[in-house]
Amino acid sequence: MPNTVDFNGRPFHFIGIGGIGMSALAYILAQRNLPVFGSDLQNSHITERLEAMGAHIFGSQDASNFDIFKTPKHNWESMASGLSGKISSEKATLPRESSSIAQLEQQLPQVICSTAIHPENPEYQVARELGCPIFHRSDLLAALMAEYQSIAVAGTHGKTTTSSLIAFLLLKAGLDPTILVGGEVNAWEGNARVGHSPYLVAEADESDGSLVKLASHIGVVTNIELDHPDHYKTLDQLISTFRIFANQCETIVGCIDCTMVRDYLKPTISYSINSQSNADYTVDAVQYLADGIMAQVYERGEAIGLLKLQLLGAHNLSNALAAVAVGRLLNLEFSVIAQAIAQFPGTKRRFEYRGNYGGIQFVDDYAHHPSEIRVTLAAARGRLQNSSGLSSTLSEAAITPVHPGSEIKRVVAIFQPHRYSRTETLMEDFALCFGDADLVMLTEIYSAGEANPGRISGQQLATRVAEHHPHVDYQSSLEAVKTRLCQLLKPGDLVLFLGAGNLNRVIPEVMAFFQSDDNSGINPTVTA
Ligand SMILES: CC(=O)N[C@H]1[C@@H](OP(=O)(O)OP(=O)(O)OC[C@H]2O[C@@H](n3ccc(=O)[nH]c3=O)[C@H](O)[C@@H]2O)O[C@H](CO)[C@@H](O)[C@@H]1O[C@H](C)C(=O)O
């Protein structure tokens, strides 16, 4: 069995192909006209996009999905590859006997698995029985990265945003990068892009420990904090994972506002949003506006220019400073970097402005860790404080603000906890992180595939939050959240839907309820 990924025409079969990391990889292979097959229990616009490129995707996960590879090669070949366009979902049924064993082994697919796939998964089981080469998602990412001058973005918080910002910068600077990120960006219509230069920008996820397989020319680390307690039993394990990754990168660009990055990784190139730090890249004269941020950037103590950002919050200034540092490492002029970053419209579900209906502003955000909730609510509170005299400074730069303005009077946070393990381990911190919201609504925990241990609930979390916050509401279902919001919301509210689960499904219906003075061009009937 080969232990390296074969990019010479052998088919790929992705189990969990619709995942945000898996689908980016499948996209790159399909663009290379390699035969791409896969399965996912959930149909989505992501699986549909891959199918439109010629990938063959099964909506169920059972042994019969491999029947297709027991047929003569020409049969499945005609069913896959971007050359054939949209393909039929009918399964091939020719008997196995029609090929010799040797031929069959040759045409057995390389199976790519997400960590979301349980070892008991019937399709995974049959792949093992047949002797298919089986790779984890990270093995394929590592193999692709090895072909390029890679920039891999790691860190507990901000990987998707920062990798998207860096990718956007390289794209605008004409460096034509290949991109694989963990969120969707309109500039390349999805989570992946094939470029024609030596550069590749990738998100490097630490959630399952597979980060240790990645080696990059430039590694960016935004911060390190305990998360994913399902995988990491101690903080030391997490730190050691980041250290192994950092040691495998030629250059580490790291945010030294995080003491763990500073002390354990000792970045080659450092950045900090604290003007007093001695980082290589810092900022000063920061202005947090209602529709963006402006700051003077310093390179090793010397002012190099003004950075304008359409994103909100100190965390996004930090993410943008990482992009500045990477851009300078690639010898880009600061003016080119600043111009690109000023145009970055953001990533879907990361403080994504969904519209203003009935004087209520709707925002979708992926925050699922107490620190992420804290920085996002601080950004929302900052927007509220600056919203009465809405600044036009960003607009003067001929940029249409991502967050068009109207006065805000109240910050409303709706949170769907994500994973039992995280909710239980970080309960104390979750109880304290909603201070910047005027009203907090909690709902039930989104399992993300975890079994319910039966000792933790959204209701319990709501009780804990209420010990520190005067206005906490608990609704047990998304349907109940929707109904309650229609009763509670009023003009002047900035409503944030927080979480990495499916809470954002309710946004279109709540927006539709309040639809009246729509000036955003968003159709509220579209489901998220
Ligand atoms: C689990 C895991 O390691 N997930 C990480 C991985 O995504 P990926 O490996 O693609 O994983 P998925 O997005 O979690 O998507 C997993 C896909 O798998 C299907 N499924 C799941 C179970 C099953 O039995 N059958 C089955 O088909 C399911 O329907 C979904 O489409 O890589 C991404 C990019 O770095 C990370 O953002 C992501 O982290 C986290 C999570 C995040 O940021 O949200």
Ligand SMILES: Nc1ncnc2c1ncn2[C@@H]1O[C@H](COP(=O)(O)OP(=O)(O)OP(=O)(O)O)[C@@H](O)[C@H]1O
């Ligand atoms: N630098 C940062 N520090 C703290 N929180 C951040 C930072 N950047 C973004 N966030 C918050 O974290 C949320 C997720 O951001 P993003 O998707 O960029 O991070 P991520 O590390 O890829 O997340 P994950 O891998 O856990 O999905 C954002 O919606 C925001 O609330």
Ligand SMILES: C[C@H](N)C(=O)O
């Ligand atoms: C969304 C987050 N990275 C998780 O799966 O826990």
